[in-house]
Amino acid sequence: MKNLFNALTNTILQKSESNGGLEIGQSAPEFSLIDQHQQPCKLTDYHGKWVVLYFYPKVETPICTKEACSFRDHNEALISKQAVILGVSVDSVANHQAFANHHQLPFRLLADTKGLVAKQYNALLDLKVKRFAKRHSFIIDPQGRIAKIYRNVNANQHVTEILEDLSELQHEN
Numbered sequence: 297m298k299n300l301f302n303a304l305t306n307t308i309l310q311k312s313e314s315n316g317g318l319e320i321g322q323s324a325p326e327f328s329l330i331d332q333h334q335q336p337c338k339l340t341d342y343h344g345k346w347v348v349l350y351f352y353p354k355v356e357t358p359i360c361t362k363e364a365c366s367f368r369d370h371n372e373a374l375i376s377k378q379a380v381i382l383g384v385s386v387d388s389v390a391n392h393q394a395f396a397n398h399h400q401l402p403f404r405l406l407a408d409t410k411g412l413v414a415k416q417y418n419a420l421l422d423l424k425v426k427r428f429a430k431r432h433s434f435i436i437d438p439q440g441r442i443a444k445i446y447r448n449v450n451a452n453q454h455v456t457e458i459l460e461d462l463s464e465l466q467h468e469n
Contacts, residue, residue, distance in 0.1 A: 318418060318445060324349070324436045325416040329384065329406035332392040337382065337406055339440065346379040346443075346466070347436040348458055351419040351429040355387045355395035355405075363431070363451040368401050370455045377462045378438075380404075384419075385429045386411050435461060 318325075324347075328338045339347070350367070352360045367374070367381050374381060381403035385392070392405040406413075411427045414420035419432040431451070435444035435458065443465050446454070 318434075318442060320442055320445060322442055324434065324440055324442050325413070327408075327413040327416065329408055329413060330389050331404040331406055332389060332396045333404075334389055337404055339436070342380055342382075342436075343440050344438050346377065346438060346462060348374065348379050348381045348433065348462075349384065349417075349436060350381070350431075350433040350449075350454075351384045351414055351417065352431055353421075353428040354385060355391050356398070359431070359451045360385075361395075361399065363449075363454060364395070364401055365399055366451065366455045367403065368399065370459065371402050373459055374455075374462075377459070377466065379435075379462055382406060384408050384413060386414065386420075386427050433458065435465065437465070 324339060326339050328336055331337045350363070352363060354360055364383060367383070371381065383403065383405045386408050388409060389407045392407055395401070396405050408414050408429065411420045411422065414429045417432065417434065419430045421428045421430050431449045433446040433449055433454065434442055437443040444461050
């Protein structure tokens with residue numbers, strides 16, 4: 297039974313690892329969501345800045361908390377690179393607010409309760425009875441184009457990887 301579960305999980309993950317039509321250099325899909333402060337947030341609000349858009353499955357789970365706290369701990373380094381962090385999950389605004397308060401997260405967490413934005417970015421795992429955002433991230437350049445796509449995120453080293461990639465991408469521009 298365990299082997300069957302592993303095989304099914306691997307099949308689902310392999311199917312989900314395609315870029316879903318998203319490619320580096322194309323315009324990032326636009327969105328408008330509500331953040332943990334009940335304020336609207338649109339991607340166009342950040343044109344002229346680098347955006348780190350990261351999707352995560354669920355607030356207050358161990359790996360999601362580790363990843364969010366890593367972004368928190370590296371927030372100043374990201375700001376110094378003229379980058380803003382936007383976290384997205386299918387959790388409610390209230391859950392995002394509690395999560396941000398509990399872990400003192402200084403960046404915006406966006407509630408994609410219907411999973412529509414996650415779906416646009418091919419970052420939605422829809423199990424029919426439950427939906428989750430996949431742990432995928434994107435760097436969006438100041439012109440609103442996708443500069444980097446991360447489909448295999450390791451929460452332990454992800455922010456360091458993003459900082460290195462931002463340096464390289466900014467050097468190229």
